[in-house]
Amino acid sequence: MTETRREPHTIHLEDYIPVVGTPEIQELHALAALLKGRTVQMVNSTSVGGGVAEILSRLVPLLKELGINIRWDVITGGNDFFEITKAFHNALHGAPFDKSPDCFDIFLDYNEQNRVRLQTDSEFTVIHDPQPVALINGRSNRAGHWIWRCHIDLSQPNPKVWNFLEPYVLRYDGALFSSPDFTHQLPIPQYLFYPSIDPLSEKNRELEPEFIRGVLDRFEIDRKRPILTQISRFDRLKDPVGVVEAYKIVKRYFDCQLVLAGGGAADDPEGGKVLDEVREVSAGDPDIFILDLPPWSALEINALQRASTIVIQKSLREGFGLTVTEALWKRKPVVASAVGGIPIQVIHKQTGMLVHSVEGTAYQLRYLLSNPSFASRLGQLGHKHVREQLLITSALRNYMTLFMHSIRQG
Amino acid sequence: MIRAQQPFQFATASYLTCICNQRATRLAELSKGLGECSEASIFYHTFHSLRRHHFLTEGFSDDFAQWIMAGCNLPELAEQLAALDLREYANLEDLRKDLRSLVADYCQAFPERAQQKAFEPFYFSEAIEVSLPLGLEAQTLEDFGKILETLSNASFHYHFVTSRLRLHLRSNDFSLWFSTGLGLDDLAQRANRIDIYTNTLEAACQQLLHLVSQEIGS
Known part of the structure; x- marks a missing residue:
């Protein structure tokens, strides 16, 4: 009962044929043929950890395999720089900003150091998120195509930070956003680029049934009774306490279990507090499983999602919500809040159920437990939805289409 | 043939x-x-x-x-x-x-x-559309059927749905070729009647494939 942990570099484009079909891969090759030898540079602020690095670690080798001359650079900076960029990140989400005015100079100094260190002469330069945004200073005479990929929700930014960043953003040829809800009124073209999941990663690939059974047994979860699961950090915005309240309502009607699995409690004091609150409201119920998992638990998360009867994502605020994408990919019926990027994925009553409250969550869970064939149909359509638009192969296609469009525009 | x-x-x-x-x-x-x-x-x-x-x-x-x-x-x-x-x-x-x-x-x-x-x-x-040739061509209905079997949804949609706007006709690329290229007007009309609303693209493509197979067998 073991699952081999595979390294990302062993995965090739042809490995996706069983997942998306030969025609899709052939079309990627046809698009790539038009871009053969073109130079592309991706720049972000970290090589490991975080969603951007995870996506780039897959995208870059695949684009290389398609014949595109791509490189991936990571900017460097001291703790002071990353403290400032973390404050920028929060402020762009609308949080207050209380850093001293010299932080803007520190930010620009580090960007300038990186501009000198990095070669930025590719035909296409894609800058990810605000940290390296001022590298645009390295662009000479509007050479090449410069794109800013914004992975965060920019709809209501703190004006102190946005007023500083905006002049840099406006010098790009275009910006990429994960949802129309995340955009800001800008005079440059804004393109929709959904985030994607990798169906061959440890978190998403098919698993042997005995491995799934083994994971359930290890956590002492009963395989015979329905399992309701929410996978997320122990964060107030994911509303784990609300999930427990919804489960308690459902429990009056169905003998089911609840799994709350995630991480983030060990290195985040706020996460620790939330975890304590969840334990408090769950006390005395042996059918609630609170699993604070380490970061290397991708296979276990995958197994828990696959073993679930229904997956919940009852967030109060959300980014795109890739845990929803993962559940849909696994053909799971999903009950999720209508926030952030979730309504893009969960089309109410077609690919899942959208909810707005504890009571609504409980009702839809009961409905799906009572109507397993309807729940199964939601799961099937959810899987198709992800297959069509939210896999890494779609991301490859989107980037190549963007490059082709840029070339045609001159 | x-x-x-x-x-x-x-x-x-x-x-x-x-x-x-x-x-x-x-x-x-x-x-x-x-x-x-x-x-x-x-x-x-x-x-x-x-x-x-x-x-x-x-x-x-x-x-x-x-x-x-x-x-x-x-x-x-x-x-x-x-x-x-x-x-x-x-x-x-x-x-x-x-x-x-x-x-x-x-x-x-x-x-x-x-x-x-x-x-x-x-x-x-x-x-914003970026169209590209696939490097595949059919001279006969038999060749056409073989390629249709392996066609992507994107390509099928391009020829069967959006083609109306390129052609400025209430028809599609496939029907136009059946009619003007092969002289098969009846097949062209039957293909054009496939319902793209109540079928997925895969199902619509299968229906077209069925019509083509029937035509080859007749």
Whole structure:
């Protein structure tokens, strides 16, 4: 009962044929043929950890395999720089900003150091998120195509930070956003680029049934009774306490279990507090499983999602919500809040159920437990939805289409 | 075996979605936006929406109808918009006129509803098409059938649905070739009748394949 942990570099484009079909891969090759030898540079602020690095670690080798001359650079900076960029990140989400005015100079100094260190002469330069945004200073005479990929929700930014960043953003040829809800009124073209999941990663690939059974047994979860699961950090915005309240309502009607699995409690004091609150409201119920998992638990998360009867994502605020994408990919019926990027994925009553409250969550869970064939149909359509638009192969296609469009525009 | 003088050349299309700065938060704003938005936007929210959501054969396949239903809770208007059959349109301006007139008439009849704030905004977007040849061509119906078996949804949609706008005909690339290339008018008409609303793209492609097989066997 073991699952081999595979390294990302062993995965090739042809490995996706069983997942998306030969025609899709052939079309990627046809698009790539038009871009053969073109130079592309991706720049972000970290090589490991975080969603951007995870996506780039897959995208870059695949684009290389398609014949595109791509490189991936990571900017460097001291703790002071990353403290400032973390404050920028929060402020762009609308949080207050209380850093001293010299932080803007520190930010620009580090960007300038990186501009000198990095070669930025590719035909296409894609800058990810605000940290390296001022590298645009390295662009000479509007050479090449410069794109800013914004992975965060920019709809209501703190004006102190946005007023500083905006002049840099406006010098790009275009910006990429994960949802129309995340955009800001800008005079440059804004393109929709959904985030994607990798169906061959440890978190998403098919698993042997005995491995799934083994994971359930290890956590002492009963395989015979329905399992309701929410996978997320122990964060107030994911509303784990609300999930427990919804489960308690459902429990009056169905003998089911609840799994709350995630991480983030060990290195985040706020996460620790939330975890304590969840334990408090769950006390005395042996059918609630609170699993604070380490970061290397991708296979276990995958197994828990696959073993679930229904997956919940009852967030109060959300980014795109890739845990929803993962559940849909696994053909799971999903009950999720209508926030952030979730309504893009969960089309109410077609690919899942959208909810707005504890009571609504409980009702839809009961409905799906009572109507397993309807729940199964939601799961099937959810899987198709992800297959069509939210896999890494779609991301490859989107980037190549963007490059082709840029070339045609001159 | 009939050989066409001009082979059928298969192509495909990839689309980039451009989010416009124009948005609607109530029906009256949608009505105004329908008059002002680009043709690329009308295309995105109708023809392209059909491709993005082809596997959802029970819901509304166009974004305007979907938003009017889910965002404004006006099912009767949503149904009217969804009933517009894209196969009847050979250009986007005619489609825009009909969409706009349905929405504008409704706004005039129910001015209070037109000003009611929607649950969520409608973001006007545009589809930017990058088409490319696949390097596959068919000279006979038999060759055509073999290639059709392995065609992607993107390519099928390009030839069968969006081709109407390129041809400015109430037809599609396949039917046109059956008719003008092979002289098979009946097959052309039967192919053109395949319902793209109640079928997924895969199912529509299978139906076409079935018609082609029948023709070869007859």
